[in-house]
Amino acid sequence: RSSLETEDDFWAALCHFFHVARHQTHRGLAPQDERLFAARQLPALRAASHDLCWLLDRGYAARSALELAGNRYSLTSRQRMAVSRYACSRDDAQRRQQLRVEPAQLRGQELWLDGYNVLTLLESAMAGGIVLPGRDGCCRDIAGIHRRYRKMNETLSALQLVGETAQAWGVSCCRWWLDKPVSNSGRLKTLIIETASAAGWKMEAELTFSPDHVLSHTGQIIATSDGIVLDHCQRWVNLARLIIAERIPQARLLDL
Numbered sequence: 001r002s003s004l005e006t007e008d009d010f011w012a013a014l015c016h017f018f019h020v021a022r023h024q025t026h027r028g029l030a031p032q033d034e035r036l037f038a039a040r041q042l043p044a045l046r047a048a049s050h051d052l053c054w055l056l057d058r059g060y061a062a063r064s065a066l067e068l069a070g071n072r073y074s075l076t077s078r079q080r081m082a083v084s085r086y087a088c089s090r091d092d093a094q095r096r097q098q099l100r101v102e103p104a105q106l107r108g109q110e111l112w113l114d115g116y117n118v119l120t121l122l123e124s125a126m127a128g129g130i131v132l133p134g135r136d137g138c139c140r141d142i143a144g145i146h147r148r149y150r151k152m153n154e155t156l157s158a159l160q161l162v163g164e165t166a167q168a169w170g171v172s173c174c175r176w177w178l179d180k181p182v183s184n185s186g187r188l189k190t191l192i193i194e195t196a197s198a199a200g201w202k203m204e205a206e207l208t209f210s211p212d213h214v215l216s217h218t219g220q221i222i223a224t225s226d227g228i229v230l231d232h233c234q235r236w237v238n239l240a241r242l243i244i245a246e247r248i249p250q251a252r253l254l255d256l
Contacts, residue, residue, distance in 0.1 A: 027143045028127030044073040049256040056089040085140040086256045093136040096230045107170035114224035115178040121240045122158035125251040138225035139241045148183040163201040173202040177211035
């Protein structure tokens with residue numbers, strides 16, 4: 001990549017960081033996303049995704065495989081993030097699908113949610129951010145929360161979509177698991193409980209240092225798109241993708 005393009009990426013990312021820290025009200029597109037994920041970029045992104053999956057299928061380590069594919073197509077760090085969140089090995093994709101349950105199996109059952117994973121994806125989808133349908137069937141975003149959660153304009157609507165969907169599925173209780181070290185997790189916990197109480201939904205929220213560990217070892221059905229958790233959990237439902245497909249028609253899906 002040319003030094004000018006690298007410098008442009010650096011300053012765009014730096015400006016975006018300070019802008020987000022002070023003014024963010026949506027978890028949507030970053031300023032450079034219109035360029036990085038424009039139609040003319042898709043051939044390179046899809047080729048890199050294909051190559052990355054090919055390498056993963058043959059046992060290459062994820063980090064080195066991403067570096068190889070990213071370097072070959074001169075991808076920026078944000079483009080590499082998108083490609084990595086799309087890709088997984090064929091074996092991982094098949095194993096994850098074998099553990100997936102249908103919504104009908106949740107009637108009368110608790111649903112445990114990977115709180116920030118589900119919520120930020122729905123917020124991003126509603127705000128027009130990039131949403132990646134992955135090789136394993138999950139949707140993922142490229143937003144992130146960077147150790148601090150900020151309530152967005154879409155937060156309440158996203159909580160309502162989860163609550164309405166869980167109620168329609170006959171879920172007995174939604175239990176949100178939130179990362180305790182993330183700033184404002186306590187406030188989000190209160191918001192979840194208050195929103196559920198006002199709507200008459202059965203929801204609980206728990207703070208823990210490692211939601212991944214909790215969700216990976218529980219016998220309850222979980223909702224997440226985190227590949228590491230999916231590789232270790234017992235049962236999961238594709239909650240976010242189903243909500244996006246049925247309730248967020250404006251979602252900006254990037255098919256790699």
